[in-house]
Amino acid sequence: MRRFARGLRDERSGFAQLPLPPTLPASLGCDAVGVPARHGFRLMGRLPSTGCVFADTEWWWWIVPAGSDLELDWPLPARYVSGTRVPAQQPRLIHWPDAPTPYTPPIPFYLMVCQLTGTTPMWEERRQGEIPVRQRG
Template identity: 65%
Template sequence: MAVTRTLPTLLSRGVRRDHADRLTRLDVPVGLSADLGCDAVGVPARYGFRLLGRTPSNGCVFADSNWWWWLVPAGSDLDLTWPLPSHYARGARVPAPDARLILRPEGPSVYTPPIPLYLMACQLTGTAPLWPAGAGGAARR
């Protein structure tokens, strides 16, 4: 006997499969909005709980047995080099077809603040943060 799933059942699980390139889009939970667009930052599952516990505020977090993914505002990779083995996914389209929502934010924001997440990812991976030249510096005359 073949088991089939309806589209609403698949979509209700928080992911949408994009067959064109075999990526899964992590969907914002019903009732929340992502006005700034969505990207995602993933880390191997072995870092998941440690990163979750170290970030001061978490938005939506998705996971499967291999990777954990945090939603961040679109463009959170601008001028940042996310440390390996983390993975930055534009459009929150990730190579994790079985990822499921494991943490829903307590507040209205679906986003994890990207700078604290970046710093914690650098710390966990033993990588020095790389800031663009002149970032945070006073303007020169």
Template identity: 65%
Template sequence: MLPPALPASVGSDAVAVPASYGFRVLARLPRSGCVFADPDRWWWIVPAGSDHELSWPYPAHYAPGAHVPENPGRRMIHCPEGSSPYTPPIPLYLVVCQLTGTAPAWT
């Protein structure tokens, strides 16, 4: 799934949002890692454990182990400029909360 030049050194999970949110999320993030898209969802690669003490709001979907269901139409639409495949999870979380009208919640 990830390009060989972008190793996921701390493991990887994925956060998906409906495709209708995709461009808005991408535009609001200061930095994005690898982003995959299909007609239904956009998937951001985040470091493993990015759900620790975070409650990702509906309709976001958190996929441990970056287990993204197979879809023949999925492709990488954003490759990071640096050497890390990750999107920082806290800014992503806050943007998703903002777009869904959900107050951020963590312990």
């Protein structure tokens, strides 16, 4: 268990890999959403369900299903990261989910982050029957 407590840090890049527990299946893939640490307890206390959460002194990182940024504009200061390699010093697992997956449900989390930042939630509009195209830049 100890090896899952801390992220694997790459000293040269300033990034760390968040090590997901192998006992929690991540069949949907994983991305991470970070918020400044000062907001961590407030968000965790208000979410109806919370997945794996990692923290260091500056940021808290929530694990969400891959693609949780599709059609959502995550407000600043939140950071959305594809995958689980995040800009962090020494993240450690601080919350183990009650559910059998590592995920925090992205829509309630997104709405809480918007409320916290005073931002109106924004969904990209698409025509009925249109298939979204995911672009990375």
